[in-house]
Amino acid sequence: GQQVMQIPQYQHVQEGEDFTTYCNSSTTLSNIQWYKQRPGGHPVFLIQLVKSGEVKKQKRLTFQFGEAKKNSSLHITATQTTDVGTYFCAGYNAGNNRKLIWGLGTSLAVNP
Amino acid sequence: SAVISQKPSRDICQRGTSLTIQCQVDSQVTMMFWYRQQPGQSLTLIATANQGSEATYESGFVIDKFPISRPNLTFSTLTVSNMSPEDSSIYLCSVVWANPYEQYFGPGTRLTVT
Numbered sequence: 574g575q576q577v578m579q580i581p582q583y584q585h586v587q588e589g590e591d592f593t594t595y596c597n598s599s600t601t602l603s604n605i606q607w608y609k610q611r612p613g614g615h616p617v618f619l620i621q622l623v624k625s626g627e628v629k630k631q632k633r634l635t636f637q638f639g640e641a642k643k644n645s646s647l648h649i650t651a652t653q654t655t656d657v658g659t660y661f662c663a664g665y666n667a668g669n670n671r672k673l674i675w676g677l678g679t680s681l682a683v684n685p
Numbered sequence: 686s687a688v689i690s691q692k693p694s695r696d697i698c699q700r701g702t703s704l705t706i707q708c709q710v711d712s713q714v715t716m717m718f719w720y721r722q723q724p725g726q727s728l729t730l731i732a733t734a735n736q737g738s739e740a741t742y743e744s745g746f747v748i749d750k751f752p753i754s755r756p757n758l759t760f761s762t763l764t765v766s767n768m769s770p771e772d773s774s775i776y777l778c779s780v781v782w783a784n785p786y787e788q789y790f791g792p793g794t795r796l797t798v799t
Binding site for chain 1: 725726727728729730733743777779784786787788789790791792793
């Protein structure tokens with residue numbers, strides 16, 4: 574079945590360092606979404622990417638969708654302690670928008 | 686965005702009993718989903734709750750174990766039946782409100798089965 578792989582699984586950074594998580598699908602996606610889950614919290618929608626090669630920015634966060642629509646990345650510039658949490662990518666398989674396929678997540682720890 | 690509440694927020698249950706989790710949304714939504722999330726793990730879709738008809742279950746989940754109701758566009762329940770310790774998990778409802786691809790999650794129900 575379709576899989577969405579996410580790396581790394583864990584990342585520890587010093588506050589102020591940059592952070593990147595990568596998401597790779599075995600099949601072409603119609604769109605990809607990113608969610609953030611704080612410790613003890615629930616997933617919160619961050620952004621959706623639809624177009625091939627699309628790049629979107631939210632303050633210190635930069636999201637990219639690959640040209641082949643099979644991979645995506647989230648980059649955080651100058652991390653802060655408020656960035657702590659698990660970042661999930663999730664995508665819909667092209668031609669089947671019924672079920673969202675979730676990545677395993679990347680847990681980010683930020684040392685002050 | 687929609688405001689989603691879940692009841693109970695947590696519970697400790699005995700093996701063999703059943704627990705019904707409620708999900709209430711403050712506005713009408715097009716789609717509602719039920720997920721399970723083990724601590725430190727990703728989300729697993731249990732089923733799509735369909736208004737006025739039977740839920741659509743994902744592979745590995747059956748109606749007898751996880752009966753779901755959705756009587757209207759703002760409310761759904763998930764029952765975890767005949768519970769075993771393996772059912773200990775966080776159960777989350779999510780909704781699609783306006784944008785068809787953005788999912789909004791409830792705060793979750795933390796279930797422990799002893």
